[in-house]
Amino acid sequence: MKILYYLPSLxxxxxxxxxxxxxxxxxxxxxxxxxxxxxTSEQLNKPSFFPLSENVKHIDLNVCMDYPFDQxxxxxxxxxxxxxxKFKNRFLKILKQEMPDIVISTxxxxxxxxxxxKDGSIKVAELHVTKDFYHPNFPKGMNRFLRARKDxxxxxxxxxxxxxxxLTVQEKSFWPELSNVHVIPNPLVLRPKDVSTCQAKxxxxxxxxxxQKGFDLLIEAWSIVNACYPDWVLKIYGDGNPVxxxxxxDRLNLTESCKLKPSTTVIEExxxxxxxxxxxxxxxxFGMVLVEAMACGLPSIAFDCPSGPSEIIRDGIDGFLVENxxxxxxxxxxxxxxxxxxxxKEMGERAQLNSARFHIENIAAQWKDLFxxxxxxxxxx
Numbered sequence: 001m002k003i004l005y006y007l008p009s010l011x012x013x014x015x016x017x018x019x020x021x022x023x024x025x026x027x028x029x030x031x032x033x034x035x036x037x038x039x040t041s042e043q044l045n046k047p048s049f050f051p052l053s054e055n056v057k058h059i060d061l062n063v064c065m066d067y068p069f070d071q072x073x074x075x076x077x078x079x080x081x082x083x084x085x086k087f088k089n090r091f092l093k094i095l096k097q098e099m100p101d102i103v104i105s106t107x108x109x110x111x112x113x114x115x116x117x118k119d120g121s122i123k124v125a126e127l128h129v130t131k132d133f134y135h136p137n138f139p140k141g142m143n144r145f146l147r148a149r150k151d152x153x154x155x156x157x158x159x160x161x162x163x164x165x166x167l168t169v170q171e172k173s174f175w176p177e178l179s180n181v182h183v184i185p186n187p188l189v190l191r192p193k194d195v196s197t198c199q200a201k202x203x204x205x206x207x208x209x210x211x212q213k214g215f216d217l218l219i220e221a222w223s224i225v226n227a228c229y230p231d232w233v234l235k236i237y238g239d240g241n242p243v244x245x246x247x248x249x250d251r252l253n254l255t256e257s258c259k260l261k262p263s264t265t266v267i268e269e270x271x272x273x274x275x276x277x278x279x280x281x282x283x284x285x286f287g288m289v290l291v292e293a294m295a296c297g298l299p300s301i302a303f304d305c306p307s308g309p310s311e312i313i314r315d316g317i318d319g320f321l322v323e324n325x326x327x328x329x330x331x332x333x334x335x336x337x338x339x340x341x342x343x344x345k346e347m348g349e350r351a352q353l354n355s356a357r358f359h360i361e362n363i364a365a366q367w368k369d370l371f372x373x374x375x376x377x378x379x380x381x
Contacts, residue, residue: 001371002035003027004100004121006091006110008066010038010058011046013239013263015288016106016128021050022189023367026360028055031368037098041087042067059094063087065109088113095119102371105161107154115160122374125164128285130306131174163370167286170307182370185311186286187363188295188355195297196272198341198348201232203334204274204298206267206289207281209240209260214280214303216248217327221280223252224331229338230257234278237261237270271296275344276337280330284308294318294355299347301333318351 005024010017020038028036036056043060044067052058065076065083091110095103095117102122105111114123155177158164165182166172172183203222207213215236222234234257236245242260249258264270271277277293279302287308293300294312300319302309303326313319320333337344356362 001031001033001102002037002098002100003102003104003371004037004039004095004098005104005106006039006041006108007106008108009040009043009046010048010050010052011043013049015285017048018050018189019128019186019288020106021048021052021056022187022360023364024056025053026187026364027367028053030364037100039091039094041065041091059098061087061090061094063090084109092117095121102374107158111154111157115157122162123160124370125158125161127164127166127171130171130283130285130308132283132306162374165370168307168311170311171285174307184363184366184370185358186288186291187360188291188358189288189360190268190292190295191359192268192272192296194268194272195352196275196348198275198297198299198345200273200275201229201338202274203232203234203276203278204270204293205234205236205278205280206270206293207236207238207279209238209242209245212282212284213238214282214325215245217282217303217325217330218278218280219245219248219252219254219258221327221331221334222258223254224328225334225338226254226257228335232257232338234258235261235270235274237263237267239263267292268296271298274298275348276301276334278330278334279303279309281305281309282325287312291355291358294351295358297348297352299337299344299351301330301337303330314350314354318347318354 005020007020024036024038027034038056038058041061042064063083063086100121102124104124104126105114107125107127158178163180163182164178165184167185169183172181205218246260249255271293277298277300279287279290283305290300290312300313302313302321303324304310304321305324310321313321315321322329322333
């Protein structure tokens with residue numbers, strides 16, 4: 001069996017890139033008689049941020065539609081037809097050359113033509129972003145029609161795919177128009193050697209410094225927590241521009257108790273140095289950092305946002321779910337874990353045990369079952 005994945009690039013440290021590389025490596029190394037090809041389109045001659053197994057073949061189409069990222073929208077629109085045609089032709093050439101049994105799309109530009117191809121391969125789509133926020137950069141109001149039109153076209157193409165894989169049951173419920181659906185969560189990438197003792201007076205949050213992650217809400221909640229427990233510290237690790245968040249921290253006089261940190265390659269150590277994990281996102285595709293924190297023995301608190309946290313945290317057992325955007329309730333739950341050492345430790349222990357359901361062996365078995373459900377002769381031999 002030959003599996004071909006497509007995503008734009010592998011040189012960034014994003015969650016999608018991390019998960020796809022991790023699954024590709026595992027499938028190539030552990031699924032019998034399986035070959036894996038990773039196709040990118042704008043790798044820019046850079047190495048993969050996450051190491052690729054020598055058993056995974058990487059092909060780059062060298063068609064840069066998004067890069068440079070600061071190009072004007074007018075220039076991008078002008079260049080798009082030529083670049084898209086080039087991208088499609090090179091993609092089709094690779095399919096003819098590699099002859100994969102299964103092609104897995106991350107629902108980018110390839111979704112426009114992939115479902116219509118009659119090359120004999122099974123077409124699978126993986127959705128990593130929750131439905132209502134698939135186009136988060138679209139202006140609201142005047143472009144509502146354009147957004148609805150793009151959503152309609154995307155749905156039409158997804159109906160033509162052999163299978164569409166969602167990360168959560170909740171996400172599946174957002175797509176009642178589709179019948180070719182499956183739910184397979186993301187696998188746990190970390191296998192921690194140590195776990196937290198839940199004794200350090202430190203709370204941790206992880207994610208990009210963007211509005212989606214809701215760190216402005218978390219900082220607001222922390223101002224309430226800090227008034228009660230000034231000896232505890234909140235550390236937020238992420239990429240991006242944190243100027244506005246730092247201004248908020250300074251304005252609330254939280255400079256000593258709330259620290260913005262750059263992303264780190266040793267995030268496992270940072271989890272284990274902390275006692276509570278908080279996810280303040282307004283929306284998620286899944287919430288992989290929740291699973292990572294739980295695997296490190298941290299009780300977690302998360303806004304019950306779409307979609308993911310409600311299917312990761314077992315409310316009141318290994319963590320707490322909070323009404324989405326409710327800052328006061330978030331602060332209350334953080335305080336409840338700070339003041340109760342026994343509850344914090346017990347929840348952390350249960351979180352570590354419950355995270356095992358996301359181990360790659362369990363997730364890969366679900367993918368293997370899906371692949372085998374397509375039948376042995378995917379090319380009609």
